[in-house]
Amino acid sequence: MTLQERIAEVSDRIQRACAASGRDPGDVHVIAVTKYVTLDKVASVLSAPMEHIGESRWQDAESKWIALGDKGTWHFIGHLQTNKVKDVIGKFQYIHSLDRLSLAQELQRKAKTAGIDVKVFLQVNISGEESKYGLAPEEVPDFLRSIASLDRVKVIGLMTMAPFEEDPEHTRPVFRGLRELRDQLNHQALTPEPIRELSMGMSNDFDVAVEEGSTWVRLGTVLVGHEEGS
Template identity: 65%
Template sequence: MSLIERINQVEQQVSEACRRSGRNRDEVNVIAVTKYVSVKMTEAVLNQGIRHIGENRWQNAEEKWRALGERGIWHFIGHLQTNKVKDVIGKFQYIHSLDRLSLAKELDKKAAALNVNVSAFMQVNISGESTKYGLQPEQAASFLEEMNRFKHVNVIGLMTMAPFETSAEDTRPVFRGLRQLRDDLNQLAFTPEPITELSMGMSNDFEVAIEEGATWVRLGSILVGKEEE
């Protein structure tokens, strides 16, 4: 399939998932995950009108960002080491992997120095898998309360990664759990405004994630394809 064909197919799947769940299509944002493709392919994605670009590591993103940074809205979606904050701050408008206070402190420090604000998603390990990063669900409330100390980091939502399942339907409890956690946290009113965003769903399970309330889906191979194309 060509890039345009993949984009059209994803758009159809997103729209259908919204229709099934009674949601407005405008509620769901698609992030093109370009970590395995070149500057050329990333530029082609931007040329097709997809503005949100997701990268996991600065080492892989740097060349693309330096060539195309001003054309896109950049999301850091991988585990972020504290000593790498200096590389991504001011370049990535969204951080999807806020999972510890030491990271929040460094993000706030570097953002203050640049006089910018960072929109962040708290990463929560809903599935409980030992191989995945993220806060435990029971840690989320106290973590969110602590985030009020950091004036340059705005928690706008929650992020999780579901286990890879043969049947996407098996991921539904994970996505439903993140949505319920968001709603529970909003009841506690730790933030000045309710947190509204849910970053969840990837190429193999994004339709189920949308049905369960995802507002951001992170799509790699199903959208951008493979480099030999």
């Protein structure tokens, strides 16, 4: 399939998922995950046109960002080491993987120095898998209280990764759990503004994630295909 055909198919699937759940497709945003593809493919994605690009390691993203950073909105979607904050701050408009206080404090320091705010998603390990990063759901309220004074770190959403399942329907409880956690946090009014965004759903399960309320889906294989051994 061509890139345009993949984009059309993804759009159609999102529309069908929204129809099934009574949602507006305009509330769902697609991040093209380009970590396994070449600079030329990223340029093609941005020219498609698609606005949102997702990368998970600065060492892989650096050459792409240098060439194309002004042509889209960039999302850092991988585990972010504290010593890499200096590389991504001011370049990636969204960080999807805030999961510890030391990282929040470093984001605050670097953002304050740069005179900017940084939009973040808290990464939550809803499934409880030991192999995944993220806060346990019960840790999130206290974590939000612990970063309340960090005025440059703007919590706009929650992120989770579901286990890979042959049948995507089995991921539904994970996505529902993140949505319910967001609603509980908003009921407690732990942030200056309500938490509105949910970053959840990847190539194998995004239809179910959208049905459960995802506002950002992170799509690699199904959207940009395979390159470089991905």
